Amino acid sequence: xxxxxxxxxxxxxxxxxxxxxxxxxxxxxxxxxxxxxxxxxxxxxxxxxxxxxxxxxxxxxxxxxxxxxxxxxxxxxxxxxxxxxxxxxxxxxxxxxxxxxxxxxxxxxxxxxx
Amino acid sequence: xxxxxxxxxxxxxxxxxxxxxxxxxxxxxxxxxxxxxxxxxxxxxxxxxxxxxxxxxxxxxxxxxxxxxxxxxxxxxxxxxxxxxxxxxxxxxxxxxxxxxxxxxxxxxxxxxxxxxxxxxxxxxxxxxxxxxxxxxxxxxxxxxxxxxxxxxxxxxxxxxxxxxxxxxxxxxxxxxxxxxxxxxxxxxxxxxxxxxxxxxxxxxxxxxxxxxxxxxxxxxxxxxxxxxxxxxxxxxxxxxxxxxxxxxxxxxxxxxxxxxxxxxxxxxxxxxxxxxxxxxxxxxxxxxxxxxxxxxxxxxxxxxxxxxxxxxxxxxxxxxxxxxxxxxxxxxxxxxxxxxxxxxxxxxxxxxxxxxxxxxxxxxxxxxxxxxxxx
Numbered sequence: 001x002x003x004x005x006x007x008x009x010x011x012x013x014x015x016x017x018x019x020x021x022x023x024x025x026x027x028x029x030x031x032x033x034x035x036x037x038x039x040x041x042x043x044x045x046x047x048x049x050x051x052x053x054x055x056x057x058x059x060x061x062x063x064x065x066x067x068x069x070x071x072x073x074x075x076x077x078x079x080x081x082x083x084x085x086x087x088x089x090x091x092x093x094x095x096x097x098x099x100x101x102x103x104x105x106x107x108x109x110x111x112x113x114x
Numbered sequence: 115x116x117x118x119x120x121x122x123x124x125x126x127x128x129x130x131x132x133x134x135x136x137x138x139x140x141x142x143x144x145x146x147x148x149x150x151x152x153x154x155x156x157x158x159x160x161x162x163x164x165x166x167x168x169x170x171x172x173x174x175x176x177x178x179x180x181x182x183x184x185x186x187x188x189x190x191x192x193x194x195x196x197x198x199x200x201x202x203x204x205x206x207x208x209x210x211x212x213x214x215x216x217x218x219x220x221x222x223x224x225x226x227x228x229x230x231x232x233x234x235x236x237x238x239x240x241x242x243x244x245x246x247x248x249x250x251x252x253x254x255x256x257x258x259x260x261x262x263x264x265x266x267x268x269x270x271x272x273x274x275x276x277x278x279x280x281x282x283x284x285x286x287x288x289x290x291x292x293x294x295x296x297x298x299x300x301x302x303x304x305x306x307x308x309x310x311x312x313x314x315x316x317x318x319x320x321x322x323x324x325x326x327x328x329x330x331x332x333x334x335x336x337x338x339x340x341x342x343x344x345x346x347x348x349x350x351x352x353x354x355x356x357x358x359x360x361x362x363x364x365x366x367x368x369x370x371x372x373x374x375x376x377x378x379x380x381x382x383x384x385x386x387x388x389x390x391x392x393x394x395x396x397x398x399x400x401x402x403x404x405x406x407x408x409x410x411x412x413x414x415x416x417x418x419x420x421x422x423x424x425x426x427x428x429x430x431x432x433x434x435x436x437x438x439x440x441x442x443x444x445x446x447x448x449x450x451x452x453x454x455x456x457x458x459x460x461x462x463x464x465x466x467x468x469x470x471x472x473x474x475x476x477x478x479x480x481x482x483x484x485x486x487x488x489x490x
Contacts, residue, residue: 049230053201053202053206053230054201054202055202056202056205056206056207060206060232060233061259061261061262061263062259062260062261065231065232065261065262065263066261069263072263
């Protein structure tokens with residue numbers, strides 16, 4: 001998160017091009033959602049796991065692990081959201097560094113036509 | 115330039131503190147540990163001729179450790195029994211004592227792990243799993259524990275169409291006809307040798323065995339016995355026994371509540387409830403057993419030469435509600451646990467007996483005399 005902040009602060013000043021606010025806040029909110037989901041699932045699931053595992057009369061696979069499987073599912077979703085959010089980040093950065101990715105080819109074409 | 119100097123010093127300072135804490139500190143705590151004897155002499159020296167622990171792994175087990183690391187088992191399995199005050203590890207039967215740093219000094223890579231999605235494996239070699247069981251578990255964990263999250267590793271095995279007797283039969287969960295035969299590759303054999311070598315069955319001067327009050331009652335332990343037997347018992351029988359056991363132990367609709375009188379160990383209660391373990395009734399005629407399971411039993415009965423006089427209500431909640439399948443399963447279970455070994459009871463046999471008793475009023479309990487005299 002610190003790195004994201006630093007990049008969003010520094011990049012526009014280095015390149016002189018602004019990142020759209022909507023793109024930044026989209027990245028921020030999807031990251032926040034992913035991290036929150038991950039945090040809550042791991043926190044609640046972990047505590048549940050600990051409490052259940054602490055009862056030796058409960059069988060391991062069919063009871064302890066079975067009952068925390070929903071949390072595993074939530075973490076999977078959270079990781080998908082996070083991955084998507086980081087993809088948005090990469091796109092944001094990319095668009096600031098290379099505002100016109102086809103410019104290079106365009107120049108090539110000009111030279112070729114001359 | 116002044117800032118660069120500050121920056122460099124800061125970096126060195128930060129890394130230096132980390133190095134002191136994680137390298138120097140750990141080295142001074144654990145670096146000099148060597149194998150030692152279980153008990154030291156009074157002056158703190160190792161007695162002569164004493165066996166030294168821990169023992170180094172055999173060569174194949176060392177290779178197995180590499181496989182274990184390569185397959186990522188360490189993601190879900192720890193190899194450390196925690197201290198008694200920190201948790202439940204010893205009660206769960208994961209070890210006889212907490213692990214100590216000295217246990218790991220001879221291992222090239224210490225695969226402690228940090229997440230317990232699977233059970234702890236520090237003492238998996240002590241749990242008396244057979245090699246076949248471990249192979250079957252590696253090939254397809256869900257064939258043993260249906261709800262296991264452990265990913266199957268079929269790539270460690272060759273599927274064989276014409277098996278020889280060293281090949282391993284993987285029982286299918288659904289269809290006994292669908293059993294597969296596989297031949298372990300060298301990787302699988304290394305891994306199993308490694309797992310069998312994982313045991314902390316010795317005491318160290320700094321840590322001794324924990325006295326547990328009673329044996330842990332646990333699915334994994336139960337399944338061990340069952341699965342060792344499963345090399346001889348076919349899958350369908352195993353399933354009957356397993357579901358039968360559930361019915362035996364269950365005190366809710368669909369269960370038989372049998373254990374409340376006959377006890378979990380099948381020994382009954384002296385003078386009140388007859389035993390099932392080793393009982394001549396249980397191991398004898400199936401028809402009598404089926405009748406008792408449907409209608410209950412009252413009055414005097416002689417079991418293994420001892421007379422009992424009590425009432426057994428028809429099993430089930432509500433009484434007499436067990437289906438043909440449930441009766442077959444629970445009878446198969448009591449005929450095949452606690453050292454008992456007798457033929458299975460099928461639902462068809464139960465249905466035949468039920469049909470033959472069509473005229474009998476519900477809840478009319480049998481007497482022992484009625485069951486022992488042949489019906490005309």
